[in-house]
Amino acid sequence: MRAAKGVDLRSQFGFHTIAIVCLVVLYFPLLILIVFSINANDIVAVFSGVSTRWYEKAFYNEEFHNAARNTLIIAVSATIGSTIFATLAAVATTRVAPWRGQNAVYMVINLPLMVPEIITAVATLSFFALLGRTLGFNFGIGNIILAHLVFCIPFAYMPIRARLESMDLTLEGAAADLYATPFKAFWHVTLPLLMPGISSGAALAFIVSFDDFTITQLVAGPGQTTLPLYIWAMIRRPMTPEINAISTILLGISILFILISFWIAQRRKAG
Amino acid sequence: MVELTGLPAVEAKNVTKTFGAGPDAVVALDNVSVTIQQNEFFTLLGPSGCGKTTLLRLIAGFELPTAGSILLEGQEVAHLPPFKRMVNTVFQSYALFPHLTVAENIGFGLKMLGRRRADRDAQIEKMLKLVKMEPMRNRKVHQLSGGQQQRVALARALAPHPKVLLLDEPLSALDLKLRKEMQIELKRLQHETGITFIFVTHDQEEALTMSDRIAVMSHGKILQIGTANEIYEHPVDRFVADFIGETNFIEAEVMQRIGNRGQIRLPSGIALARELDPIAPVGGKVTLAIRPERIDLVKPGADCQLAGKVENIVYFGTDTHFHIDLDTGGDVTVRVQNRRGFQEVLKQGDAVGLRIAPEAMQVLKD
Structure with a gap:
């Protein structure tokens, strides 16, 4: 819908300038990254011709493969786990009669979003250290999965709860009226209608886990290098455009996941 | 004319429903008693806030009575959840499942009751025919007009062959012409299925033209129960006389x-x-x-x-x-x-x- 004349923001003084500055600041660095990933030169900052050699190098890079495998295992596991917990939490906080502690529960669920990540990282490290020393527990890569799973929950929770709150409760009433027990009503009505929220939540959780650096850096043990950690390590060595190629691949995967989740949400809405 | 058996389908006995507590409490139903017979087209008529929808929700099981009892064919059901009552509702907003097709919507109740697929499909076909929606069976709900959604909502509620069909102002969202058509359609459906209909409306003309009997309600009480003619010709008090015509x-x-x-x-x-x-x-x-x-x-x-x-x-x-x-x-x-x-x-x-x-x-x- 078009805004009424005079209220249209686009006619305000400086609107175009601000918009262009924002777009350039946001996307120009990414453009440089992509352009220099096809740079034939050995030095990142000197462009001397188009080549796919850095992609080829990355393709045969064993360390990159390991890092990519670790990252996918961690991100997929953490996404599945956190989305399940977030869905349960969202249902438990929206499908109950209002009670006194409700706001406190919202706070507890969303607090990790407000705690500085480095604090969470140090806390998680201490927790695993304690667990290892006192009980002898060490899950290896499972430690990272567990840490990611936990801090992804609030990200997955928000879109799922928003979807549940905007859902017409009469539909669940209608299911009960048509002989659906509370579990069947959830399975056959609430859950299918919740799918757009769940897919946005899962996509958000995946992206957050996929590019997490701080927590992973502290919790990861030897041989548990993820892509962000690997890229960080590469920067400290003499830099080649291979780092641009790997970063571009990472960017491509992120965009792909966002598109898939967007597509699922759209299809559900239309369907 | 539908033959009345004279047996009670639904009985409400001294039903009171209060929302909230203390000084803010609202009495939605105040010691209401009514007996609705099998095969009857019974209408609860009254202005908004008179308690007619609350009574319907109590019969459906969406609310628990504060006091009194509700009997379905002689069985006390006041404590049973909605999914354990052989009663179905046509909601004012239709409440059709947007992720299911027309046929899947109609078959939902039967599926939940655990009926075999072949039986379900046969009943779905029967219902599609009953509401004249056969060509629409594979459509999604959002591809239907308001009148068509109304028919699907009716078919969905009738498919499990409930003992009582509850209708919560189902015609209020339709335009005048469609409403007149659906009034006749509802009478036909009730006649063909032989199911007890309890119809809630604030439209006195709708009540007069469709009902076997009408209960006129105001402020949580039933003021008068009778046929359309009795209520029109012999209103008991000023409110009924003024509200009806x-x-x-x-x-x-x-x-x-x-x-x-x-x-x-x-x-x-x-x-x-x-x-x-x-x-x-x-x-x-x-x-x-x-x-x-x-x-x-x-x-x-x-x-x-x-x-x-x-x-x-x-x-x-x-x-x-x-x-x-x-x-x-x-x-x-x-x-x-x-x-x-x-x-x-x-x-x-x-x-x-x-x-x-x-x-x-x-x-x-x-």
Whole structure:
């Protein structure tokens, strides 16, 4: 819908300038990254011709493969786990009669979003250290999965709860009226209608886990290098455009996941 | 006409429903008792907030009564959740499942009851045919018009063959023409399925044309239960008379009474013999309800019960409404069918006489 004349923001003084500055600041660095990933030169900052050699190098890079495998295992596991917990939490906080502690529960669920990540990282490290020393527990890569799973929950929770709150409760009433027990009503009505929220939540959780650096850096043990950690390590060595190629691949995967989740949400809405 | 078995389908006994507690508590239903027979088209009629939807939700199981009991074919069900009652609802918003097709919506109840696929499909086909939606079976809900959604909602609620079908103002979202069609359609469906219908509406015309019996409700109480004709012709009190159709109210004085009969005097001084069931002492006042179409406009004379002047004339096509200022104070509306006669020559300010048959004057309880 078009805004009424005079209220249209686009006619305000400086609107175009601000918009262009924002777009350039946001996307120009990414453009440089992509352009220099096809740079034939050995030095990142000197462009001397188009080549796919850095992609080829990355393709045969064993360390990159390991890092990519670790990252996918961690991100997929953490996404599945956190989305399940977030869905349960969202249902438990929206499908109950209002009670006194409700706001406190919202706070507890969303607090990790407000705690500085480095604090969470140090806390998680201490927790695993304690667990290892006192009980002898060490899950290896499972430690990272567990840490990611936990801090992804609030990200997955928000879109799922928003979807549940905007859902017409009469539909669940209608299911009960048509002989659906509370579990069947959830399975056959609430859950299918919740799918757009769940897919946005899962996509958000995946992206957050996929590019997490701080927590992973502290919790990861030897041989548990993820892509962000690997890229960080590469920067400290003499830099080649291979780092641009790997970063571009990472960017491509992120965009792909966002598109898939967007597509699922759209299809559900239309369907 | 549907044959009534005379057996109760639904009985509400001394049902009270209070929302909230303490000084903010709202009494939605106040000691309501009603018996609805099998195969009956029963209507709960009243203005918004009268408790009619609350009563429906109590029968469906969406609310628990604060006091009293609800029986479904003789069985106490007040404590049962909705999914354990053989009662289905047509919701005001239809509440169709947007992620399912028309056929899947209709089959939902049967699926939840664990019916075999072949039985389900046969029943879905029967229902599609019943509501004339066969070509739409694979459509999604958002691809249907309001009237079509209405039919699917009906089919979905009828498919499990409930003991009672509850309808919560199902026609209020449709335009006038479609509403008239669906009124006839609902009567046909009730006749063909033989299921007890409990219909909630605030539209008195809908109630009068469709129902076997009507319960008129106000402020959480049932004021009167009866056939359309009984309620229209013999309203028990001022609220019912006013809510169902248009009514003129005229005060009369009780002159004498012997048993439940007595003499009353109209403001014009004319005396009438009436049955006086309610307790009104000699010298006290009673209210008479007179329907606008039961008054004849004639030349002023001795044979008139009341007299007045034409204050306003409103033409409606099939009939004309005359607003008459009475010589004795107050005013009445007279509805005259547009056939050639004395009233054709009337104009504003003319003196007229009002002739009212004694049986057209209903003594109210209030």
